[in-house]
Amino acid sequence: MVDDTAPKLSLRERNRLRTRADIVRASVPLFEAQGYEGTTVDEIAFAAGVSAATFFRYFAAKEDLLFAEEEELTAALTEVVAGRENPAQTLNALADPFARYAKAVLDQDSAEMWRMTRLVMTTPTLEARSLRHRLRWERAVAQQLAKENGRKTPALAEAVTASVAVSCLVSALRFWHNGSGPHDIADLVAEAFTHAAESQVG
Amino acid sequence: MVDDTAPKLSLRERNRLRTRADIVRASVPLFEAQGYEGTTVDEIAFAAGVSAATFFRYFAAKEDLLFAEEEELTAALTEVVAGRENPAQTLNALADPFARYAKAVLDQDSAEMWRMTRLVMTTPTLEARSLRHRLRWERAVAQQLAKENGRKTPALAEAVTASVAVSCLVSALRFWHNGSGPHDIADLVAEAFTHAAESQVG
Structure with a gap:
């Protein structure tokens, strides 16, 4: 950025x-x-x-080495969401900012960030910290959606939308580190959002 | 149950x-x-x-007091998902087993379970453990969906569906404890799934 x-x-x-x-x-x-x-x-x-x-x-x-930018990363996600093109509070509208966020944050120095992500995801003692990061993302995005609706505390609909969007991001990150090496994280995030949308049908 | x-x-x-x-x-x-x-x-x-x-x-x-049944609870969720009426791997098909699971597990002795859930959710030192429980749920459900598709390891689509469904459950739990007292958890879970479905439109 x-x-x-x-x-x-x-x-x-x-x-x-x-x-x-x-x-x-x-x-x-x-x-x-x-x-x-x-x-x-x-x-x-x-x-x-x-x-x-x-x-x-x-x-x-x-431990802080591998979570060096936690606050900045959370603020950056909120910022990308707040500045999104499509102001709707839908997965469709969030897919693009989330993919761009992943690309900006993780892909600049892809090999190294991939290695750090893999380290975090494969070290059991770091799991708790990594999950707290996820919770931060969820809260920040829910807060942003609530703010857009003139609300101070997120309603269930806003909390669910944020949680679902972050689930897509986290699932993509897991698959990113499971793969045999760095591949395009933005594509994986977009794919995760597509799967989430498809899980509605039927 | x-x-x-x-x-x-x-x-x-x-x-x-x-x-x-x-x-x-x-x-x-x-x-x-x-x-x-x-x-x-x-x-x-x-x-x-x-x-x-x-x-x-x-x-x-x-700590184990408040997570006394972690394994049993995870096994129970898998079982309810495995035995669902609609075999599709969609949020629609998962909403009902998830709501029934929440009702069976949390509503039997509602006031007490509500108090325990609130304790877990408002005690920062228990947050990590509570998040690990969420991860267990996600993995178990993803594993079940993979199994149904004759796969040993979940694909991204299965992981996303499981993660989204568990996000709905967890969001409902948070609102359950935020409310002024016990109210129907099954209704909240159903509502969260509806919000997730609506977040597709637009």
């Missing part, structure tokens, strides 16, 4: 973001080789060329 | 089930008054008239 109107970042801020990304990038092959549990913060810091103290200036805990 | 063909339980087994139910029942008002975190196993055992040692013969941990 490139924003040309964004203020230029200071050198300091750019360095900060680069260090942060370096740490995340260094962790992925370690997790894959030794398992999430079997990898220590010290090993990750060493691989990233920083001290453990520096690591903890960027991440409160090892 | 009354089953007239079930073998009669021995006195010993009936006593066991009664003690187990007594412990669960004793825990609910304590959790409500003092919070889940603020209530100890000793207090629950005392209120139920058993020793802490007896408590641990029935439950491995305090």
